[in-house]
Amino acid sequence: MVREARSGSGDTRSRILDAALAQFVDVGYESTSMDAIALAAGVAKGTLYYHFDSKTGIVDAIVARYADSIEETVAGILADSTQGVLERLRLVNIELSRLSGRTFAQLHRMSFIDIHKRTTRALFAVLPPAFARLFEEGARQGLWRATHPLELSEILVAAGAYVFDPEQANERTRRRLDAFVEACAGALGIEPGILRPAFAAFGEP
Amino acid sequence: MVREARSGSGDTRSRILDAALAQFVDVGYESTSMDAIALAAGVAKGTLYYHFDSKTGIVDAIVARYADSIEETVAGILADSTQGVLERLRLVNIELSRLSGRTFAQLHRMSFIDIHKRTTRALFAVLPPAFARLFEEGARQGLWRATHPLELSEILVAAGAYVFDPEQANERTRRRLDAFVEACAGALGIEPGILRPAFAAFGEP
Amino acid sequence: MVREARSGSGDTRSRILDAALAQFVDVGYESTSMDAIALAAGVAKGTLYYHFDSKTGIVDAIVARYADSIEETVAGILADSTQGVLERLRLVNIELSRLSGRTFAQLHRMSFIDIHKRTTRALFAVLPPAFARLFEEGARQGLWRATHPLELSEILVAAGAYVFDPEQANERTRRRLDAFVEACAGALGIEPGILRPAFAAFGEP
Amino acid sequence: MVREARSGSGDTRSRILDAALAQFVDVGYESTSMDAIALAAGVAKGTLYYHFDSKTGIVDAIVARYADSIEETVAGILADSTQGVLERLRLVNIELSRLSGRTFAQLHRMSFIDIHKRTTRALFAVLPPAFARLFEEGARQGLWRATHPLELSEILVAAGAYVFDPEQANERTRRRLDAFVEACAGALGIEPGILRPAFAAFGEP
DNA sequence: AATGAATGAGCATTCATTCAT
DNA sequence: AATGAATGAATGCTCATTCAT
Numbered sequence: 101m102v103r104e105a106r107s108g109s110g111d112t113r114s115r116i117l118d119a120a121l122a123q124f125v126d127v128g129y130e131s132t133s134m135d136a137i138a139l140a141a142g143v144a145k146g147t148l149y150y151h152f153d154s155k156t157g158i159v160d161a162i163v164a165r166y167a168d169s170i171e172e173t174v175a176g177i178l179a180d181s182t183q184g185v186l187e188r189l190r191l192v193n194i195e196l197s198r199l200s201g202r203t204f205a206q207l208h209r210m211s212f213i214d215i216h217k218r219t220t221r222a223l224f225a226v227l228p229p230a231f232a233r234l235f236e237e238g239a240r241q242g243l244w245r246a247t248h249p250l251e252l253s254e255i256l257v258a259a260g261a262y263v264f265d266p267e268q269a270n271e272r273t274r275r276r277l278d279a280f281v282e283a284c285a286g287a288l289g290i291e292p293g294i295l296r297p298a299f300a301a302f303g304e305p
Numbered sequence: 306m307v308r309e310a311r312s313g314s315g316d317t318r319s320r321i322l323d324a325a326l327a328q329f330v331d332v333g334y335e336s337t338s339m340d341a342i343a344l345a346a347g348v349a350k351g352t353l354y355y356h357f358d359s360k361t362g363i364v365d366a367i368v369a370r371y372a373d374s375i376e377e378t379v380a381g382i383l384a385d386s387t388q389g390v391l392e393r394l395r396l397v398n399i400e401l402s403r404l405s406g407r408t409f410a411q412l413h414r415m416s417f418i419d420i421h422k423r424t425t426r427a428l429f430a431v432l433p434p435a436f437a438r439l440f441e442e443g444a445r446q447g448l449w450r451a452t453h454p455l456e457l458s459e460i461l462v463a464a465g466a467y468v469f470d471p472e473q474a475n476e477r478t479r480r481r482l483d484a485f486v487e488a489c490a491g492a493l494g495i496e497p498g499i500l501r502p503a504f505a506a507f508g509e510p
Numbered sequence: 511m512v513r514e515a516r517s518g519s520g521d522t523r524s525r526i527l528d529a530a531l532a533q534f535v536d537v538g539y540e541s542t543s544m545d546a547i548a549l550a551a552g553v554a555k556g557t558l559y560y561h562f563d564s565k566t567g568i569v570d571a572i573v574a575r576y577a578d579s580i581e582e583t584v585a586g587i588l589a590d591s592t593q594g595v596l597e598r599l600r601l602v603n604i605e606l607s608r609l610s611g612r613t614f615a616q617l618h619r620m621s622f623i624d625i626h627k628r629t630t631r632a633l634f635a636v637l638p639p640a641f642a643r644l645f646e647e648g649a650r651q652g653l654w655r656a657t658h659p660l661e662l663s664e665i666l667v668a669a670g671a672y673v674f675d676p677e678q679a680n681e682r683t684r685r686r687l688d689a690f691v692e693a694c695a696g697a698l699g700i701e702p703g704i705l706r707p708a709f710a711a712f713g714e715p
Numbered sequence: 716m717v718r719e720a721r722s723g724s725g726d727t728r729s730r731i732l733d734a735a736l737a738q739f740v741d742v743g744y745e746s747t748s749m750d751a752i753a754l755a756a757g758v759a760k761g762t763l764y765y766h767f768d769s770k771t772g773i774v775d776a777i778v779a780r781y782a783d784s785i786e787e788t789v790a791g792i793l794a795d796s797t798q799g800v801l802e803r804l805r806l807v808n809i810e811l812s813r814l815s816g817r818t819f820a821q822l823h824r825m826s827f828i829d830i831h832k833r834t835t836r837a838l839f840a841v842l843p844p845a846f847a848r849l850f851e852e853g854a855r856q857g858l859w860r861a862t863h864p865l866e867l868s869e870i871l872v873a874a875g876a877y878v879f880d881p882e883q884a885n886e887r888t889r890r891r892l893d894a895f896v897e898a899c900a901g902a903l904g905i906e907p908g909i910l911r912p913a914f915a916a917f918g919e920p
Numbered sequence: 921a922a923t924g925a926a927t928g929a930g931c932a933t934t935c936a937t938t939c940a941t
Numbered sequence: 942a943a944t945g946a947a948t949g950a951a952t953g954c955t956c957a958t959t960c961a962t
Contacts, residue, residue, distance in 0.1 A: 112921080130335065133956060144923040146960085151921095155957065216421070251477060251484035258467035259460045272456060279456035279492065286491010287484065317946080339932060349948045351935080356946090360932070522925080540745060544953060554927045559954065561925095626831070661887060661894035668877030669870045682866060689866035689902065696901010697894065727942080748935060759944040761939085766942095770936065 113151050116141045117165065120158045129159070129215060159215055167222035173199065174230050185238040189298040192230075197301040200264055223261070228253035235288070244288035252287050259283075264302045277303045318356050321346045322370065325363045334364070334420065364420055372427035378404065379435050390443040394503040397435075402506040405469055428466070433458035440493070449493035457492050464488075469507045482508045523561050526551045527575065530568045539569070539625065569625055577632035583609065584640050595648040599708040602640075607711040610674055633671070638663035645698070654698035662697050669693075674712045687713045728766050731756045732780065735773045744774070744830060774830055782837035788814065789845050800853040804913040807845075812916040815879055838876070843868035850903070859903035867902050874898075879917045892918045 119141035123132040134155060138145040152158050177191045231253035239246035246252070262268060263276045278292075281299055285292040324346035328337040339360060343350040357363045382396045436458035444451035451457070467473060468481045483497075486504055490497040529551035533542040544565060548555040562568045587601045641663035649656035656662070672678060673686045688702075691709055695702040734756035738747040749770060753760040767773045792806045846868035854861035861867070877883060878891045893907075896914055900907040 134958085135956075138924095145958090146923050146925095147921075149958070150923095247487060248480045248484040251481040252488065254481060255464045255468060255485055255488060259464040262463035263460055275453045276456040276459060279453040280460055282452060283457065283460060283488040283492040286494070287488035289491070338930080343949095350933090351948050351950095352946080354933070354935095355948090543951080548928095555929095555954085556927050556956080557925080559956095560927090565953065657897060658890045658894040661891040662898065664891060665874045665878055665895055665898060669874040672873035673870055685863045686866040686869060689863040689870055692862060693867065693870060693898040693902040696904070697898040699901070749937085750935075753945095760937090761944050761946095762942075764937070765944095 112141075112143060112147065116143065116148060116151060117158065117161055121162055124159075124162075124215070159218075163215065163218050163222065166219055167226070170199065170223065170226050174226060178230050178234060185234055185241065185243060186294075186298050189234055190301070192234075193299055194301040196227075197264065197304075200302075201266055220261075224254070224257060227257045231256065238288075243294075244290045246288065252284075256280075256284060260302075274303050317346075317348060317352065318366075321348065321353060321356060322363065322366055326367050329364075329367075329420070364423075368420065368423045368427065371424055372431070375404065375428065375431050379431060383435050383439060390439055390446065390448060391499075391503050394439055395506070397439075398504055399506040401432075402469065402509075405471065405507075425466075429459070429462060432462045436461065443493075448499075449495045451493065457489075461485075461489060465507075479508050522551075522553060522557065526553065526558060526561060527568065527571055531572055534569075534572075534625070573625065573628050573632065576629055577636070580609065580632065580636050584636060588640050588644060595644055595651065595653060596704075596708050599644055600711070602644075603709055604711040606637075607674065607714075610676065610712075630671075634664070634667060637667045641666065648698075653704075654700045656698065662694075666690075666694060670712075684713050727756075727758060727762065731758065731763060731766060732773065732776055736777055739774075739777075739830070774833075778830065778833045778837060781834055782841070785814065785838065785841050789841060793845050793849060800849055800856060800858060801909075801913050804849055805916070807849075808914055809916040811842075812879065812919075815917075816881055835876075839869070839872060842872045846871065853903075858909075859905045861903065867899075871895075871899060875917075889918050 116137065120132070120137045123136055123140055126132075134145055134148055137158070138148055141148075148158070152161065173195050174192055177195060178188055180188065183191065228250055232249040235244075235246045235249040235252065238244055239249070259280060263273075263280050277299060281295050282292045284299075285295045288295075321342065325337070325342045328341055328345055331337075339350055339353055342363070343353055346353075353363070357366065378400050379397055382400060383393055385393065388396065433455055437454040440449075440451045440454040440457065443449050444454070464485060468478075468485050482504065486500050487497045489504075490500045493500070526547065530542070530547045533546055533550055536542075544555055544558055547568070548558055551558075558568070562571065583605050584602055587605060588598055590598065593601065638660055642659040645654075645656045645659040645662065648654050649659070669690060673683075673690050687709065691705050692702045694709075695705045698705075731752065735747070735752045738751055738755055741747075749760055749763055752773070753763055756763075763773070767776065788810050789807055792810060793803055795803065798806065843865055847864040850859075850861045850864040850867065853859055854864070874895060878888075878895050892914060896910050897907045899914075900910045903910075
C-alpha cells in the first residue's frame with residue numbers, strides 16, 4: 101500500500117520544529133515564547149502541545165534531529181573502506197566544515213545553555229570515537245603512531261570546535277589551522293605536510 | 306586612628322555579589338530570583354537596585370571580578386623573570402588548575418549562556434597572549450621551535466578548557482593529559498617528556 | 511437553534527471594561543491594579559492581557575466606547591430634521607445633561623490626566639461642529655444671527671463643561687445657567703427668553 | 716542689620732521647587748522620581764525630606780507659589796482705582812495672557828490630575844470674584860448691565876481657559892476671540908466694539 | 921488533528937520614605 | 942542643614958500550560 105503524501109501530522113510537526121529553531125537562533129530560547137513559535141509555524145498554540153509535551157520537548161526534538169544528522173553524515177563516510185584513511189579524513193572534514201557553517205553555529209549561538217551543552221555532548225559522543233577508529237586504522241597501516249587515539253580525538257574535537265568556529269573567524273584563521281595541523285601531526289609523530297590536505301576544508305571561507 | 310574596614314558600601318556590594326554567585330551556581334541564573342539573592346545576602350531587595358542597575362548588572366560585576374582574578378594571577382607569575390620558562394609554565398598551570406576546580410567550573414556550570422560566553426571570552430582574551438609570550442621566550446632560548454605561538458596557545462586553551470574541565474573528568478583524564486602533552490610537544494618539536502612536568506598539575510585530582 | 515449569546519470573547523472583554531471603569535472611577539487610574547481589575551471582572555489576570563495589550567490599552571478601549579456613545583447620541587438627534595432647530599437643541603441638551611451626570615463626570619473624575627484629556631478631546635471633536643450646524647441652520651431660518659458659529663460653539667462647550675459639571679454644582683447653579691443663556695443669546699443677538707427653554711435641562715438636579 | 720546672602724535654606728528650598736516643576740512639566744508627576752528631583756536640584760535625596768514632608772508636599776508648595784502669583788498680579792491691578800474699569804480690564808488681560816503662555820500652560824500640561832485640578836481651583840477661586848467686582852463697578856458707572864456678575868465671570872473664565880489655551884491655538888484663534896467678546900458683550904448688553912480692545916491681548920501671538 | 925480562550929504563579933523593577941551620621 | 946545607604950511594599954507584565962470544543 102502506498103503512503104499518500106498527506107499534509108498531515110509529519111508536516112505540521114516539522115514545520116513547528118523549523119519555526120522553533122529559527123526563533124531560538126534569532127532571539128534565544130528564553131526569549132522565544134510558545135506564542136511566537138505557534139505564530140511562526142502558522143498553527144494554533146494548542147497544536148504545539150498536541151505534538152510536543154512541552155517547550156523542552158521541542159528542544160529535545162531539535163537536538164535529536166541534529167545528532168542524527170551528524171551521526172549519519174560521519175558514519176556513512178567513515179564506513180566506506182574503498183577510500184584510504186587520509187581520503188576519508190578529508191571527506192569527513194569537508195562535511196564537518198559544511199555543517200559547522202550552518203547547524204553547529206546556529207545551535208551554539210542559541211542563548212540557552214542546555215542546547216549548547218546537549219549539542220556539544222552529542223558532538224562529543226559521536227565524533228571522537230569515529231576519528232579514533234580512523235587513527236587506529238592509520239596506525240595499523242603504518243601511516244603514523246597512535247598512542248592515545250580516543251583521547252587525541254577528544255582534544256582535536258575540542259580544539260577544532262573553537263578553531264573552526266565561524267564566529268571566531270578572523271585574519272588569523274589560516275595560522276590557527278596551521279598550528280592545529282602541527283599539533284595533530286606532532287601527536288601522531290609525522291610531518292604536518294602529510295595531514296595538511298586532509299584539513300584544508302577548514303581553511304576556506 | 307585609621308579607619309580600615311568601613312561597614313559601608315563596599316561591604317554590602319560584595320556580600321550581594323557573593324550571594325548572587327552562590328545562587329547562580331546552585332540553581333542557575335534564570336532560576337535565581339532577585340528575592341532569593343536579597344535573602345541570601347541579608348539585605349532588602351531594594352538594596353540590590355541601589356548597588357546594581359539590574360539582574361544583568363550583577364552578572365556584569367561577577368564576570369568583571371572573575372576576569373580581574375585571572376588577569377592578576379597569570380600576569381603576576383609570568384612576569385617573574387627570575388624563574389625559568391618551564392618553571393613559570395608549571396606555576397601558571399598549577400594556578401589555573403586551582404581556578405579551574407573553583408571559579409571556572411562554577412561560572413561555566415551556570416545555566417546562562419551569557420555568563421558562559423563572557424567568561425570564555427575573558428579567558429581567551431587573557432590566556433593565549435600570555436602563553437604565547439612564554440612560548441616565544443622559550444623559542445628565543447632554544448628550548449623549542451615556535452612557528453605560530455599565539456595560534457598554538459589558542460588551540461591549547463580551547464583544548465585545555467575541555468580536557469581539564471572537572472565536569473568531564475573520568476578514568477581517562479590522565480590519558481587525555483598525555484595526549485594533550487604529546488600534541489603540544491609535537492607542535493613545539495620537542496619530546497613530550499620535557500613538557501610533562503609543567504602540566505602535571507592537571508593530572509591530579 | 512440559533513446561538514445568540516456567545517459566552518466567548520465579546521462577553522469577557524466588556525466585563526473587563528466595565529470592571530476597569532468602575533475601579534478607575536472609584537479609586538483612580540493609578541491606584542487601580544491589574545489584580546483588582548481581574549478580581550472585579552471575575553477573570554484571571556492573564557485574561558486581561560489576552561484581551562488587551564496593557565493597562566493603557568484598557569483605557570484606550572474605554573475612551574473609544576465613550577467617544578462612540580457621544581457621537582451616536584448627538585448625531586442621531588441633530589440629524590432628525592422633522593424637529594425644529596430649537597427643539598433639537600433642547601433634545602440634545604437633555605441627552606447631554608444625562609450623560610453629564612453619568613459618563614462625563616465619571617471619566618473626568620478619574621485621576622489620570624490622559625483620560626481627562628482624551629475624553630475632553632473626544633468631546634471637543636464631536637460637539638462644537640454639531641452645535642455649529644444647528645446655529646447655522648437657525649441663522650438660515652432667520653431665528654438669529656450667527657457670526658462665528660463654530661467658534662461660538664467651542665466657547666459654549668468649554669463654558670458648559672464647567673457650568674454644568676455636577677462636581678461644581680451648588681446653590682448658584684441656576685444663576686450660572688442664566689448667565690450662560692444670557693451670554694449665548696447675546697452672541698446670537700436675541701432675547702435670552704427664546705433660548706432658555708432649550709437649556710432648561712441643565713438647571714434640573 | 717543687613718541680611719547676608721547666604722546660600723542657605725531659602726535658596727535650597729526654591730532650587731528644589733524649580734527642579735521639581737521642571738521635571739513635572741517635562742515628564743509628568745508620576746514619572747518624576749524623588750531621585751530625579753534631587754539630582755536636578757543638585758542636592759541629596761534626604762534634603763528633599765528635610766524641606767518637604769513628601770512628594771505631595773512639593774506639589775503643595777508649587778501650587779501655592781502659583782496661586783500667590785495670580786493673586787498678587789490680579790489684585791494689584793484691579794485695586795488701582797486711578798485707572799478706568801475698561802483700562803484695568805485691559806491691563807489684567809495683558810497680565811493673564813502673559814501668565815497663560817507660561818505658568819498656566821506648564822501646570823495644566825502636567826500629567827497629574829491633582830495639579831490640574833488644584834491649579835484650576837486656585838484660578839477659579841481668585842479670578843471670578845475679581846472680574847465680578849470689575850463688572851459691578853462698571854455697572855454702577857452705567858457702562859453696562861450686570862445681571863449675574865459672579866456667574867458671568869465664572870463662565871468667562873471657564874471659556875477663556877479654553878479659548879486662550881496656547882495648546883489650542885490655531886488659525887481660528889482670532890475668530891474664537893471675536894466670538895468670546897461677542898458673547899461677553901451680549902451678556903453685558905453692550906456693543907462688542909466697546910469690549911474688544913480690553914481683550915486684544917489674547918489675540919496676539 | 922487542531923483550536924484559542926483562559927489560567928495563575930512567578931518575577932524584575934520602581935520608588936517614596938526613613939534614619940544614623 | 943544636609944547626606945546617601947538601606948528599605949520593602951507594591952505592581953505591571955510574561956508565558957508555559959490546560960481544556961472544552
